[in-house]
Amino acid sequence: MRDSLIYLLVFALGIVLALVGWIPELFIPDNMAKGILYLLLFFVGIQIGSSKHLFSVVKSLGFKIMLVPAATTIGTFAAVILASFLLPHRSLTDCLCVGSGFAYYSLSSILISEYRGAELGTVALLANIIREFFVLVFAPWMVKYFGKLAPICAGGATTMDTTLPIITKFSGSEYVMVALFHGIIIDFSVPLWVSFFLSL
Amino acid sequence: MLTIFLVIVSGMAVGYVARNIPATRYTGKIIGVLIALLLFSLGLSVGTNEQVIANFRFIGLDAFVIAAAATLGSVLCAAWVYRKFFRKKDKES
Numbered sequence: 001m002r003d004s005l006i007y008l009l010v011f012a013l014g015i016v017l018a019l020v021g022w023i024p025e026l027f028i029p030d031n032m033a034k035g036i037l038y039l040l041l042f043f044v045g046i047q048i049g050s051s052k053h054l055f056s057v058v059k060s061l062g063f064k065i066m067l068v069p070a071a072t073t074i075g076t077f078a079a080v081i082l083a084s085f086l087l088p089h090r091s092l093t094d095c096l097c098v099g100s101g102f103a104y105y106s107l108s109s110i111l112i113s114e115y116r117g118a119e120l121g122t123v124a125l126l127a128n129i130i131r132e133f134f135v136l137v138f139a140p141w142m143v144k145y146f147g148k149l150a151p152i153c154a155g156g157a158t159t160m161d162t163t164l165p166i167i168t169k170f171s172g173s174e175y176v177m178v179a180l181f182h183g184i185i186i187d188f189s190v191p192l193w194v195s196f197f198l199s200l
Numbered sequence: 201m202l203t204i205f206l207v208i209v210s211g212m213a214v215g216y217v218a219r220n221i222p223a224t225r226y227t228g229k230i231i232g233v234l235i236a237l238l239l240f241s242l243g244l245s246v247g248t249n250e251q252v253i254a255n256f257r258f259i260g261l262d263a264f265v266i267a268a269a270a271t272l273g274s275v276l277c278a279a280w281v282y283r284k285f286f287r288k289k290d291k292e293s
């Protein structure tokens with residue numbers, strides 16, 4: 001939660017500085033942003049590869065655990081396809097790009113704005129922050145009416161970090177491993193899905 | 201897309217090989233700094249983009265619709281998987 005606040009502040013600071021007209025020359029070159037983006041993706045890869053949880057969890061829970069990230073992905077895409085009819089001014093692939101952020105707002109918005117411009121990047125940033133916010137606020141209600149997996153699937157990529165404490169609290173500690181595994185898998189899939197829908 | 205995939209997979213390979221090196225503890229911090237840097241530059245391009253600033257309210261509404269749909273869809277799928285595959289195990293144990 002503290003990280004989310006810092007990111008939002010940094011983003012807002014950028015907007016304010018640009019509105020005031022004080023833009024550091026350093027941030028203008030486009031190819032530099034792309035370089036930093038690839039560096040970021042490389043480190044995301046290192047984080048996934050060096051994670052010690054991944055393999056032990058698969059062993060302890062077996063193949064059934066794969067159903068959880070699958071449910072997240074299928075549920076999200078199906079609902080976003082339906083929602084795109086409510087947003088006729090946005091193309092289906094643009095909606096799916098935003099949806100495939102799975103609450104990983106920082107990475108998805110950066111990727112999308114790099115390839116589709118700041119407008120859709122901002123949609124992605126807000127939509128995926130709102131998704132994380134929904135989990136933080138509605139987790140107890142989700143568990144009550146939709147079962148213990150509900151806040152995990154809703155949390156998308158954040159279930160390995162920011163929403164893990166709240167999931168532990170309301171789904172129970174026996175679901176910590178499920179949430180961690182789910183978060184790692186979705187985390188890894190975000191840049192792949194986003195770039196897949198960007199390429200369509 | 202292929203570039204992105206290759207960059208992540210090579211990162212994973214490096215991470216797996218280096219997983220017992222203490223320095224990998226800092227990857228989270230490095231990622232945080234890089235994200236902050238890129239979000240700052242996204243903020244700058246939003247602030248200089250008059251179209252985005254003028255439409256900020258509608259952008260927010262679109263974001264809300266997509267977020268609500270994505271959350272609801274995954275919650276419904278989660279409920280189905282839970283009932284079908286997980287609840288029984290909880291009761292037995």
